[in-house]
Amino acid sequence: MTARDAMTSLERVLTTLGHSEPDRVPFFLLNNLHGAKEMGLEPREYFRDPDLVARGQLGLREKYRDDCLYSFFYAAIEMYPWGGEVNYSPDGPPTAAEPVIHRRNIPSLEVPDVESNPDLRRVLDATESMKKGIGDEAPIIGVVMSPFSLPVMQMGFAEYLSLIYEYPEEFWSLMRVNREFCVRWANAQLKAGATAICYFDPVSSPTIIPEELYGKTGLAIGKSTLGRIEGPTATHLASGIALPIMPRLPETGTAAVGVGDSEDLRSLKASSLGRISLLGNLNGIKMVNWDHRQAEEAVVEAIDAAAAGGGFILSDNHGELPLQVPEDAMMAISEAVHEHGRYGIAPGEGKDG
Amino acid sequence: MDDIVAAFRETLLSVDGIGAEKLALQNVDPKHPFSFVERVMVPVLEEIGVGWERGTYSLAHVYMSSRICERIADTILPPADAGTRGGPKTAIAVLNDHHLLGKKIVYSALRAGGFEVLDYGQCSVEEVLAGCERDDLEVLLISVLLYPSALETARVVEGLADSGRGTRVVVGGAPFRLDPDLYKRVGADDVGYSAFDALRIMRDIEGGGRS
Numbered sequence: 001m002t003a004r005d006a007m008t009s010l011e012r013v014l015t016t017l018g019h020s021e022p023d024r025v026p027f028f029l030l031n032n033l034h035g036a037k038e039m040g041l042e043p044r045e046y047f048r049d050p051d052l053v054a055r056g057q058l059g060l061r062e063k064y065r066d067d068c069l070y071s072f073f074y075a076a077i078e079m080y081p082w083g084g085e086v087n088y089s090p091d092g093p094p095t096a097a098e099p100v101i102h103r104r105n106i107p108s109l110e111v112p113d114v115e116s117n118p119d120l121r122r123v124l125d126a127t128e129s130m131k132k133g134i135g136d137e138a139p140i141i142g143v144v145m146s147p148f149s150l151p152v153m154q155m156g157f158a159e160y161l162s163l164i165y166e167y168p169e170e171f172w173s174l175m176r177v178n179r180e181f182c183v184r185w186a187n188a189q190l191k192a193g194a195t196a197i198c199y200f201d202p203v204s205s206p207t208i209i210p211e212e213l214y215g216k217t218g219l220a221i222g223k224s225t226l227g228r229i230e231g232p233t234a235t236h237l238a239s240g241i242a243l244p245i246m247p248r249l250p251e252t253g254t255a256a257v258g259v260g261d262s263e264d265l266r267s268l269k270a271s272s273l274g275r276i277s278l279l280g281n282l283n284g285i286k287m288v289n290w291d292h293r294q295a296e297e298a299v300v301e302a303i304d305a306a307a308a309g310g311g312f313i314l315s316d317n318h319g320e321l322p323l324q325v326p327e328d329a330m331m332a333i334s335e336a337v338h339e340h341g342r343y344g345i346a347p348g349e350g351k352d353g
Numbered sequence: 354m355d356d357i358v359a360a361f362r363e364t365l366l367s368v369d370g371i372g373a374e375k376l377a378l379q380n381v382d383p384k385h386p387f388s389f390v391e392r393v394m395v396p397v398l399e400e401i402g403v404g405w406e407r408g409t410y411s412l413a414h415v416y417m418s419s420r421i422c423e424r425i426a427d428t429i430l431p432p433a434d435a436g437t438r439g440g441p442k443t444a445i446a447v448l449n450d451h452h453l454l455g456k457k458i459v460y461s462a463l464r465a466g467g468f469e470v471l472d473y474g475q476c477s478v479e480e481v482l483a484g485c486e487r488d489d490l491e492v493l494l495i496s497v498l499l500y501p502s503a504l505e506t507a508r509v510v511e512g513l514a515d516s517g518r519g520t521r522v523v524v525g526g527a528p529f530r531l532d533p534d535l536y537k538r539v540g541a542d543d544v545g546y547s548a549f550d551a552l553r554i555m556r557d558i559e560g561g562g563r564s
Contacts, residue, residue, distance in 0.1 A: 087450075092501030095450050157454035161413050162420075165368050207405075209413045239527070241408050261531075262408075285500060285531040317531075322500040 054129030081112035131193025142194030147178030205240025402549030
């Protein structure tokens with residue numbers, strides 16, 4: 001905590017999630033890959049060692065002074081317990097290899113064990129180390145894929161959309177197994193020291209499925225899953241649109257929603273006001289080429305649009321910054337938030353410091 | 354015709370494949386089956402694609418509609434018909450990653466629109482370049498989901514330039530939508546934000562237009 005910060009990161013985040021204004025706008029740099037870059041390692045080596053990941057996250061927070069640790073490794077790690085493989089790349093997140101679940105084998109699926117899986121264990125070990133390092137100074141954000149979105153990796157997107165529309169029995173059978181896995185995985189991370197869980201659910205966005213179908217699927221699954229997760233949750237739509245479903249998202253019990261930049265942030269704020277907090281919405285792809293001025297302008301614009309009254313955490317649009325986002329851009333974002341994000345000032349005044 | 358278009362749109366948005374096929378079979382002129390494709394199927398697919406870009410329709414609408422239309426095109430068009438369109442020699446590939454949905458949508462939409470497209474599936478840069486050489490391609494469509502894969506398209510463009518091949522490269526996928534200037538930085542000739550952009554671009558190329 002610096003002299004100008006009256007709150008710890010955890011206090012700041014909890015205050016804004018309570019729809020009150022903390023000392024300044026909290027911000028999350030969801031740079032899960034950048035620890036590897038800092039250490040001169042490829043993602044494959046970095047994510048092999050939970051201690052490196054913990055040290056990476058602690059070091060990144062110290063450097064950029066953001067308000068969380070991100071215990072997320074990469075989305076495809078959830079494929080290991082289902083028998084899947086992962087493709088590593090030196091310049092991006094590891095990705096899921098071939099689909100492992102097909103419609104015909106859904107009825108025989110069993111819920112994989114979480115605690116004994118060596119790959120998920122690495123995440124839990126890293127989370128424990130982060131907790132030892134950070135205590136109650138800043139929240140640790142764990143991640144799960146929603147039961148409704150996980151099949152994009154399990155089955156492949158096209159096959160999964162066909163399943164949703166054409167094979168309801170198998171679809172709901174898969175949802176039951178996935179829900180159990182998701183709840184166990186989330187609760188294991190909370191037990192290891194995560195403060196909150198980010199529930200990645202891009203398929204629920206109207207970008208992916210029709211709004212009316214969301215009510216029967218993603219919403220219902222969210223309600224029955226998030227209610228069993230023993231800690232606070234944020235739902236992330238990973239760049240998908242949120243406005244059409246914003247009135248219904250709070251029914252799931254989620255405290256915040258990760259939003260993209262294809263929708264007007266002021267409209268999102270008006271739609272969510274007092275009911276659900278916003279997490280977003282800086283464009284992580286454009287960020288790769290931002291200079292200091294562009295970063296500052298983007299930060300000020302987002303703060304002006306959504307920070308009043310709390311209920312807002314500044315972050316990126318997708319929940320994972322590309323590895324190509326340079327140090328200068330992240331540093332410029334941090335400086336801009338610390339400079340212009342103080343509460344107790346009228347929107348826009350922060351531009352003058 | 355407007356009634357048929359409206360009814361066909363409704364069957365697609367309801368993901369009613371049987372209803373859509375029945376409607377097509379009732380209204381297709383056996384002597385000129387391509388007329389139904391041009392006057393009903395393609396306009397409705399385009400409308401749904403534009404609706405997705407505007408947030409009116411979902412990706413599920415786009416994919417399921419394309420798939421239904423592809424099946425109908427396979428039914429109503431004799432196999433030779435697709436080839437008689439005389440479109441440019443074209444292939445589509447997903448670069449590096451395993452996110453195949455975008456490619457499948459574009460492939461289905463182009464086939465429903467009467468274009469024959471070689472499907473390279475998921476490929477490395479080297480495999481794509483080998484395919485271009487082997488098949489003497491005029492147009493290469495590249496679909497990506499991840500930012501590093503988008504950057505890799507620059508290597509494809511460079512490889513094609515080194516070989517002296519005049520293959521036009523058209524890119525699409527989330528990184529290109531999120532940063533509209535990215536396609537220029539990787540050296541692609543054009544970018545499509547939906548399958549129906551791809552259809553429009555292919556028509557432009559076929560007509561000797563831009564790109």
